Amino acid sequence: MTTHQSVDRTYYVDESGIPGTGLALYAALGVPTERAPEVLRAWRELRDQWYREYGVPTDFELHATNFLSGRGRPAGLNPAKIERYRMVQAALDVIGAQPSLSVVTIYTKQPAHWGRAKRQAYGGLLRRLDRRLAETGERAALVVDGDGSERLYEQVHRQVGPRCIPRPATEVPAHTSVWIQMADVVAHTACQAIARQHSRRFMWSWYSRHLPKAPAPERC
Template identity: 65%
Template sequence: MYYIDESGIPRTGFALYTAVGIPVADAPHILRTWQALREEWCKNHGIPVDYELHASDFLAGRGRPGGRNPLKIERYRMAQQALDLIGTHPGIQIVTVYTREPAHWGVAKRRAYDRLLRGLDRRLAEAGETARLVVDGDGSEHLYSEVHEQVRPGRIPVTAVEVPAHTSAWLQMADLAAYSACQAIAQQQSREFMWGWYARHLPKAAPPKPC
């Protein structure tokens, strides 16, 4: 199963997709480990276990989880803990694809998702496996079904299912990985503290691939 989230900077036409591959057999253990981390945050920082971890807001200091407002340095450390959890598990795969189309962010998104889908299909074919995709969304995005119909990936039998991220720990993991990849590439000055996170905390991830 691959869980997918997008990131990027719309005004510059920079679009990015990150897929986090979760082995079915390992999923229960990974989820228990994630739950234990969230319980630790609740105990130490007052952040409810079911509070949605949305990286761009959380790391910018927006939101008051559980009525509290953790210091930014605390938020940074928590995000790095979460990335370490993802990055140290031997079975988790992370794939990032990005592109730029300054005149049209929608075109960039479509191109990036197309290349991600083709890349995942090749990986699965080499491994002799099939997979399903879950992407953050509310069911209103036609891009995923349209690109799937065009690519017709043999190892991914059905189009991605859209699920709201606040209901899925897996998609929140993908969101954090995607945002880290975004900042590794875009290197916004306001997020300089994140520039090295993708390589440092997700060392087994394939380097982000331009298309």
Template identity: 45%
Template sequence: MDQQSVDRHFYLDDSGALDQGVWLYAWLGVPARDEARFVGEIDAFRAGLLTEYGIPVEFELHATKFLTGHGRPGGQELAPMDRKHIAQRMLDLLDAQSDLSVGAVYAQRELRYRLLRRETFAGTLRRIDVQLAAAGERGRLVIDGDGTDPIYQAVFDEVRPARVDGFEFVAAHESGPVQFADLVAYTAFQWVVRAPKRAFMHHWYPAHLAKAHGPERV
């Protein structure tokens, strides 16, 4: 199908812990007609972080590193409270979007790494397909990665989601929406596993993403 006929782009990223038997995918479903405005809001947000905190717009906001104090954006230290506040503001920006679809799906089973990821991605495809069918829409996936992982094509061919017209890969450092999807994935993951060291964010998913789906277990 022609790219222009796609109604919604789904930006996907994952999070998980094999030792706990948990893997999760989260998505941002951005209406194609509204994508330029949404990306513009992200760009404006990043420009604001540069002004307020000195965080360069090209600095990747990778949730597992950023929220654990790793990295010195702009060559300077950033207080833990500031990092948390920035992440919460990112989630609030998503929740304020009137027609943005946000959700997460996870699997929790004692499986080998690849099987656990396959099961989770399959569940994610089915969930997105159901959502698109209910809305009478068609979608396309934008997945964090370089395209070398064969799992995605194998699972896509197996599930064959009727409403999803394929997928493409974009590295997170090149995409603002993928970085936001990464934060949603990590936030949803912490809601599921309740890691003691991340107690400060256990409530973030329902508190800051009130309209989001899940996290749904498959």
């Protein structure tokens, strides 16, 4: 976990969307600095349970799109799709059960230009987080999935100028951060709550059912 001594919480951010439809979405998982250890304990307990019940190693990267599609063989195993569905729903339940965590999801649709939609959605996320932080009197840091090559985050941060988020997002590869993997599960689930792809019909209600305290995805 990246440490930010001068902030009250860290938002871990991941994107989702469907380029062909112009749907772009960002989900942010807010983790209060002092509550992070207890959330990690709950997550590690879940991963230990997966290892005992399904043989999925505790360090196997959870990437929702691939995992739910049946891709990836943790430790050479290939859990049935129904088992993968149950594991991801259990992950959402753990996230939803943590009273200290907050979820913010922002999306937009621009069928003609998905890149523009991504910039708009990320800007909407920054504005929404900044308003929330101003209300609570907090300052926050942002960590996003990435390898450090994406210029969008710094550019949009400079344009929006969020007062309660002092610095642009830090990019961290998902395979090194369980927090980003949690955000990925939330983002993918939120995306299907909006897109309602027929092939993902089984997921349409997951966001509202397993994250009942999270606000509905907000369009910007």
